Amino acid sequence: MSAPRVDYFYSFRSPYSYLSGPRGFALADDFEIDLHFRGVIPMMMRGESVPTAKRMHTMRDVKREADRLGMPFGRIHDPLGEGATRTLAVSEYAIDLGRAREFVLTASRAIWGEATDPATDEGLRQICDAAGLDWDGCHAALSDPELAERVEANTQQLVEIGHWGVPVFVFDEEQFWGQDRIDDLALVLADAGLARH
Amino acid sequence: MSKLRDRAEREIGPRLIVAASTVTAPARAAAAARRVSGRSGRLELYFGFDDPASAFAVLDLKRRLEGRKVIFDLLPVIERGIEDDPALERKRVYAITDGRRLGRRIGLTLSRSEPIDPQQTAFLASWVAAAPRGAALTRFCAEACRRLWFESDGPINQGRYEQLWRECFGSAPVADIAAVRANEKQMTNRGPYETPAAWIGGRWFFAQDRSAQIADWLDELGWVVK
Numbered sequence: 001m002s003a004p005r006v007d008y009f010y011s012f013r014s015p016y017s018y019l020s021g022p023r024g025f026a027l028a029d030d031f032e033i034d035l036h037f038r039g040v041i042p043m044m045m046r047g048e049s050v051p052t053a054k055r056m057h058t059m060r061d062v063k064r065e066a067d068r069l070g071m072p073f074g075r076i077h078d079p080l081g082e083g084a085t086r087t088l089a090v091s092e093y094a095i096d097l098g099r100a101r102e103f104v105l106t107a108s109r110a111i112w113g114e115a116t117d118p119a120t121d122e123g124l125r126q127i128c129d130a131a132g133l134d135w136d137g138c139h140a141a142l143s144d145p146e147l148a149e150r151v152e153a154n155t156q157q158l159v160e161i162g163h164w165g166v167p168v169f170v171f172d173e174e175q176f177w178g179q180d181r182i183d184d185l186a187l188v189l190a191d192a193g194l195a196r197h
Numbered sequence: 198m199s200k201l202r203d204r205a206e207r208e209i210g211p212r213l214i215v216a217a218s219t220v221t222a223p224a225r226a227a228a229a230a231r232r233v234s235g236r237s238g239r240l241e242l243y244f245g246f247d248d249p250a251s252a253f254a255v256l257d258l259k260r261r262l263e264g265r266k267v268i269f270d271l272l273p274v275i276e277r278g279i280e281d282d283p284a285l286e287r288k289r290v291y292a293i294t295d296g297r298r299l300g301r302r303i304g305l306t307l308s309r310s311e312p313i314d315p316q317q318t319a320f321l322a323s324w325v326a327a328a329p330r331g332a333a334l335t336r337f338c339a340e341a342c343r344r345l346w347f348e349s350d351g352p353i354n355q356g357r358y359e360q361l362w363r364e365c366f367g368s369a370p371v372a373d374i375a376a377v378r379a380n381e382k383q384m385t386n387r388g389p390y391e392t393p394a395a396w397i398g399g400r401w402f403f404a405q406d407r408s409a410q411i412a413d414w415l416d417e418l419g420w421v422v423k
Contacts, residue, residue: 051279053390057401059211060218064410074215078207115208163291164284177291180406184298 003034004194006185009158009168010104012087012118013042013079015062018108019069020167020179025101027186031194033171037100038154039088040166044080046155048164062112065179072113079111083119086142087111088151090124093141094133103131221417224398228418238267238420240411241396242404243274243384246318249296249307252342254393254404257303259339261412264422270330271338272380273322275315279390296346299405305347317353318345320372324362326380327373337365 008024010017028035044050066073079087087107094103107127110116117123121139128138141147161170169176169185172192176185189195228238242258244251255271262269278285289312297307321341328334340361345353362370387396393404395411398418402411415421 048283051390053388054279056214057388059214060400061402061407063215063218064407068409068413074212076208076211076215078211080207115212117207162287164287174294175291177295178406181295181298184301187301 003032004172004192005036006033006189007036007038007157007168007170009038009040009154009163009166009170011040011042011084011166012091012104012107012111013044013084014166015058015073015112016165016179017167018073018112019062019065019071020182021105021108022069022071023179023182024167024169025105027169027182027189030186030196031189032196033189033194037091037095037104038157039091039104039151040155040158041088041151042080042084043165045084066112072109074113075115076112077115077117077123079118081119083111083117083123085151086124087118087127089141089144089147090128090133090138092147092150093138093144094131097133097137099131099133103128103133106131224400225418228398228420232266232419238265238397238415238418239270240267240415241270241272241383241387242393243272243277243380243387243389243396244393244404245274245277245315246321246341246345247275247313247315248392249292249309249346250299250405251393252346253296253299253303254395255338255342256305257408258395258404258411259335260303261408265415265420266423267415267420268330269335271325271334272383273325273338273377274381274384274392275319275322275377276381277384277390277392300347305343308347309350313345313353319374319377320355321358322377323372323374324370326376327371328366333365337362340365 006027025035027033063073077083091100091103091107094100107118110127111118116126118127124138125135128135158168161175163175163177165177167179169182171185171188174188176182231238240258240262242254244255259269282288293307293310293312300307325334325338341358344357344361359370384394387401389396389401395402395404397411397414400414404411
């Protein structure tokens with residue numbers, strides 16, 4: 001019997017997604033689940049606006065949370081646009097190679113903690129190299145329409161389940177929104193008898 | 198867009214906001230000055246009685262402030278949120294699911310399965326906004342939040358809350374919707390756009406999600422548990 005599925009909706013433009021990364025992927029270490037990374041197009045590229053007060057608060061709040069979690073944050077390069085699109089395409093390629101975790105964590109840290117610009121070949125290549133991915137394959141992924149369609153499908157799926165932000169985890173049709181709900185998801189997974197012993 | 202402007206928007210602006218947020222000396226000095234002059238610290242909590250996350254925050258922060266010389270300033274609001282938010286209704290429904298998890302953290306079980314219309318609890322906000330701060334008000338708010346979200350379902354019985362008010366204050370409540378509007382304005386001026394939001398020493402936090410940050414910040418300001 002296959003392990004229960006957990007969908008993990010994630011945006012490279014969301015600093016809260018970045019904060020969720022290490023603990024989100026670690027769920028698959030701690031529980032008998034099939035974790036599916038689902039990269040989505042950023043809200044602002046989907047025509048949704050984010051008020052200035054919310055943007056400002058997010059930066060301050062994420063800095064405090066990052067400090068608490070021991071994660072670098074502050075040397076930022078906002079990937080809105082090409083940077084996000086390219087990173088999403090390579091993340092789909094990384095999934096096919098079984099290296100989604102390595103790529104997603106490396107890319108997010110590069111964007112939010114090292115000011116790397118994934119919209120440039122130089123920046124994206126640095127990320128791919130650090131994640132152990134071959135550049136030729138990554139470069140080809142950027143123009144692969146099938147990978148772009150997968151990202152579109154992920155984004156559409158997030159809309160269809162009625163959610164508006166990321167990160168979101170979905171287990172057994174229950175949604176857990178936010179990096180601060182990972183512990184709650186872990187409790188539910190434990191209640192379901194899925195903890196690895 | 199020029200390269201310089203692009204870099205300012207993508208890198209320099211966010212970095213400046215983050216860097217400025219790490220400056221703590223003025224807030225620490227202000228807190229120290231309050232202590233020297235014998236005054237208490239102050240935690241403002243902007244909350245909605247119609248909001249399960251707010252109910253959790255009221256109960257959770259009441260407990261966390263015990264032993265600290267900090268005034269718990271409970272400031273109810275009715276109107277709030279992002280203007281023209283397309284996800285407003287979905288957020289209200291999701292708040293029920295999320296409220297169940299928050300309740301579990303403090304050993305309580307959410308008793309409601311549907312959102313409460315903000316107008317149904319407006320009377321509570323208008324009583325509390327007009328009342329004097331202090332232990333009686335904190336007791337009333339905590340008990341009202343518990344009854345609303347963890348002990349009842351269906352329509353809200355105003356008489357039950359009037360009785361609770363009399364138990365806490367020894368007199369009848371007085372409604373003042375203008376005081377609620379003042380709270381809403383003050384909340385907006387402070388920066389928060391949604392409840393529950395805690396304001397302490399120049400910083401604000403989503404109170405249901407940042408208990409650890411709030412406790413750390415109170416410690417850093419010197420409002421430690423004694």
